[in-house]
Amino acid sequence: MEPLDQELDESEIELPTEPMLLNVGPAHPAMHGTVRCVMELSGESIQKVDVQVGYLHRGFEKMCERGTWTQIFPYVDRTNYVSPMLCNVGFALACEKMLGVTVPERCQWYRMALGELARMSDHLTCDGAMAMELGAFTPFLWMIKGRDMIWDLMEEETGARMTHSFGRVGGMAAPPTAGFKENARAVSEQILKIIEEVERLLLGNRIFLDRLENVGIISQEDALSLGWTGPCLRATGLPYDVRKASPYLKYDEVDFDVPVGSTSDCFDRFMVRIEEMKQSARIIEQCIARMPDSGPVNIDDPRIILPPKDEVYNTIEGTIQHFKIVMEGLKLPAGEVYAYTEGGNGEYGFYLVSDGSGTPWRVRIRPPCFYVTSGLERVITGRMMADVVPCFGSLNMIGGECDR
Amino acid sequence: MPTFKLDEREIPFEPGDTVIRAAHRVGVDIPHYCWHPGLSVAANCRMCLVEVMPPPGRPAMMLDILTWDKAKGEYVPQRKPKLQPACQQAAADGMVVKSQTSEHVIKARSAVQELLLLNHPVDCPICDQAGECRLQDYWLQHQAKSKRMRDEPVHKPKGVVFGPNIVYDAERCIVCTRCVRVSEELAQDPVLSVRERGNLNEIVVSPGRQLDHAYTLMTEYVCPVGALTAVDFRFKARVWFLRSARTVCVGCATGCNSFTDYDPRSQKVARYRPRENLAVNKYWMCDDGMLDHARIHENRVLNGRVKGEETTRETAVQKAAELLRGKEGPKVGVVLSAEHSQEDNLAMLWLAREVLKTSLIFVSGRPEGVADNILRHSDKNPNSAGVAELVDVLPLRSFPDFEDAVAKGQLDTVVSLGSALPQPNSTAPSKVKTLIALAAHEGPWVQRAAVVLPASSWAESDGTFVNANGQAQVSEKAISPQGDSRPAWRLVSELGRALGVAPSWRKAQEIEAAVPKTARNSSSPPAPSAGANG
Amino acid sequence: MAKHLIDLVTQKFPGAVIQSHSNHGDDTLVLEAASWHDVAQFLRDDPRCAMQMLVDLTAVDYPDRDPRFEVVVHLHSLTLGHRIRIKTRVGDPDGEVVRVASISDLWGSANWAEREAYDMFGVEFVGHPDLRRILMYPEFVGYPLRKDYPADKIQPLIAYREVENIEKLPPFGKDEGMSFGRQTHSYGQRSNEQESN
DSSP, rough: OOOTTSOOOOGGOOOOOOOOOEEOSSOGGGGGGOOOOEEETTTTTEEEEEEEETTTTTOOHHHHHHSGGGGGGHHHHHHHTTTTHHHHHHHHHHHHHHHHHHHHHHHHHHHHHHHHHHHHHHHHHHHHHHHHHHHHHHHHHHHHHHHHHHHHHHHHHHHOSSSSOOETTTTTTTTTTHHHHHHHHHHHHHHHHHHHHHHHHTOOOOHHHHHHHHOSSSOHHHHHHTTEEEEEEEHTTOOHHHHSOOOOGGGGOOOOOOOOOSSSHHHHHHHHHHHHHHHHHHHHHHHHHHOOSSSSOOOOOOOSSOHHHHHHOOOHHHHHHHHHHIIIIOOOOOEEEEEEOSSSSSSSEEEEOSSSSEEEEEEEOOOOOHHHTHHHHHHHTTTTTTGGGHHHHTTTOOOOHHHO | EEEETTTEEEOOOOOTTEEEEEEEEHHHOOOSSOOOOOSSOOSOOOOOEEEOOOOSSSSOOOEEEEEEETTTTTEEEEEEOEEEETTTBBBBBBBBBESSOOHHHHHHHHHHHHHTTTOOOOOOOOOTTTOOOOOHHHHIIIIOOOOOOOOOOOOOOOOOOOOSSEEEOOTTTOOHHHHIIIIIIIOOOEEEEESSSSSGEEEOOOOOOOOHHHHHHHHHHHHHSSEEEEETTTTTTEEEGOOEEEEEEEESSTTTTTEEEEEETTTTEEHHHOOTTTTTTOOOOOOOHHHHHHHHHHHHHOOOETEEEEOOOOHHHHHHHHHHTTTTTTTTTEEHHHHHHHHHHHHHIIIIIIIIIOOOOEEEOOOOOOSSSOOSSSSOOOHHHHHHHOOOOSBBBBBHHHHHHHTTTTOOOOEEOOOSSSSTTHHHHHEEEEEEEEBBBSSSSHOOOOOEEOHHHHHHOOOEEEEESEEEEEOOOOOOOOOOBHHHHHEEEEHHHHHHHHOSOOOOHHHHHOOOTTTTTOOOOOOOOOOTTT | OOOHHHHHHHHTTTEEEEEOOOOGGGEEEEOOGGGGGHHHHHHHHHHTOOEEEEEEEEEEEOOTTOOEEEEEEEEEOOOTTEEEEEEEEETTTTOOOOOEEEOOTOOTHHHHHHHHHHHHHHHHTTTTTTTOOOSOOOOOOSOSSTSSOTTTTOOOOOOOOOOTTTOOOOOOOSSSSSSSSSGGOOOOOHHHHHHOO
């Protein structure tokens, strides 16, 4: 390219006419870890983009076929690792649907409360990261502070902050701690305050609004056709939420609203998540109020649940029960089932095929953000390079869930 | 065909069958401990109780019992139908039997299971039967509750050495008397019996005796719990890590069908188990056969040898080819082996005819041994009949002929298959000028050979063995060839190729297809029925 | 649950339905591979079915069966609220010819889902606009979720890819790179020159 200060005739300047091929490679701050976009740019506008996922593919579905049903819990944790409790609960519900059992009431409220906390953690991460990528670092730190409170609570309950593998088929790994209700209430209140502060900071900011509003619009028909569910679909105006459409646990007994967007742009996706967090806080409050303080958390079925340890060490029946469940695996009846819950990103489903033995035959995890990411192409084609950042951020692609 | 109904399913039966035997034949499992299809009926475990509906027009046999009425808080009298043990109940045409569909049967099974586990020690972590234990399986299927006894369980002797092969644990024993019946009916040596009464029952060896007959490991095999354990297998491996290959025992010419249980991770064979084949060995194997798996790993030749020095298989093959080049004709002999499979011998025969162009074919094998009229055959080679079948045109010379020929100086070069000599003290192999041995184990052939090619044992490739009754049976491959060894037929193929003559077979399927199909009468045993211990 | 869907399809496509069940409350139809696209289109377009969303498309390997693979699709109608699972069986026992019609023209979500089924099982979707691997790298050999693919199989090392038109910057030469730090580590020749300075 010739220097511009020289006297040049227009016909002498040669400008490149082919579009530029830019590799926004897997290791890129805007690519949320592990997505590669090979883009054809004309100036700043994206003509074509090839979204390549799979850099975090760890072969979960293959590994599930090598163990027992209970050994799948750590794998599902690591799919959507920002809301692992929702994944655990989803898988436990799928197995329980296949067995045809229901967990006791205390467990249902417990699962709901923990699940909604995990959902809040997911949305805090997504919105915080989105804001940070646009340059607003402070809301990110505030939201991470909120997320850390949730993680501290999870550590208290389950022993681990993030991937806790706490769910079990037929219950949970341990009953709620004594201070759970208090802590959950406190955390929920704190987070609502944080959300309020973040809203005050961001929603009046011209730059923030200009970068998000009317950017990354997708039509409702396209979104449906692409299999979008969750906050991304709700931002297009469709109030589809698995918790309302096909309620599970006790979601039909609690009051909450489903926030819905109108323009289906990045801003709507951002705001739907903010509002969902407020609804989650409502649900948590109701769960805590209604959860019994005593009573069994695990179902009373020796074919499913491990016995208490003193029984294992001292009675033959306990030993046998422990032995059979651990060594041979929990036996799900032969057949197939598809069970779904509302994960952080939408309809998080499991298609389980069992051959009657304790080893799964096929475990298909229906990842909501796999389908959402397939729409990235549609969302950013035609837009400018800088719009990729909020668009991709608003889709909340979690690499672990997309690639498994 | 007379039939009776079991849980709404029509089961055909033969005259004289009991309910459980007829059900077993069609694959329907009625839970049982003490019944075994190959033994007499004892009916002492009471696990197979079923409800037999009375013939039309007749009342059911009812028993007066007391049941706990929770509402009243006391025992109240009640009547329940008398249940019959399916192992003793003779099947009758038109009989209606209820097993799973009867609530009395379900309660009975749970009660029997509770009583069996009442004094059972918490031994699962150290018990060899774990993973194939009926108590474990039936507890989960039929009881799934804790026991109601709060007292200390009865303690009995543990780790009692019954004999050189068997150790007994009285606490785990449910006194089903399968072992007693095996000793009496199969081994024809009633050395075990039950002593004491009630919950002090235990199995004892007759005073002054040991459990030392030829079928002691069958007592361990039939034991549904971990009371009898084999010294050979104790604490060796956990059964869920083992895979089973359907094999044939190579201990003698009976050719009992077996399972070879091996650990795929370490590629080591852990044990044998009998495989049901009513035409050959019914349900049993003798001790010599059961313990024969040790030979798969012991005393093996795993590398080629040239003049006693270990070398790679390729070098040994090349050296053997060098020694054999140009030596076709009347002074070359080939020794087949009745220890090796049809495939291995077929390959050696091909070598003799197509490559070495000789008609001096001898057969060697293991020496004769003890026979009985139960299972053991005096010919301790699995494939004598098979080798005889293969060599149809040329005369098959025996080992004495070989010694003769060697003594007369008629043989300069010999290629031999096999590791043992029928006359262990024979010096014939050392008198041969050039001996090339394809062998799996150390022994007289390997010691005297100029070149040794390492052959795989029977467990390391598929093989066909023809037993003394002329039944050809296929033994599946269990583990991969150990060390540098390869199946003998593959070694022959390499040797032939080194000498410039390639055989028509390269892969296992090809050579298996080349084995003549005569005398293939028998022996696909039925699919394994429920329960690992028959 | 919504048995009427099964009846609708069975009536409209009489030869197509091999089997149906509603175990665990999930309506399932097993279809002939030849009618796969037609039934899927009917389920999307007919106002009594109105399946706007293809929730999931995947495959399952049954090596003892012939046809070996099962392509499983879950459909959902947001307006009418019902769901259905449709399956079809394809593929020979050796897994060499595994072909079924692509339904990516009916639902956009089938595009990536079919690519994943191709990647993991080797199912070829006839009519797919861009059938290439999605989760595995292009040089991967084999189809990992097949039952005969051992989980601990090691892939061959691939050569460094040559891509046209992408200029790769050479690694830092002596005169490039950080002005601090790097020069403090001396590696043979570099340190000699350092000393000579």
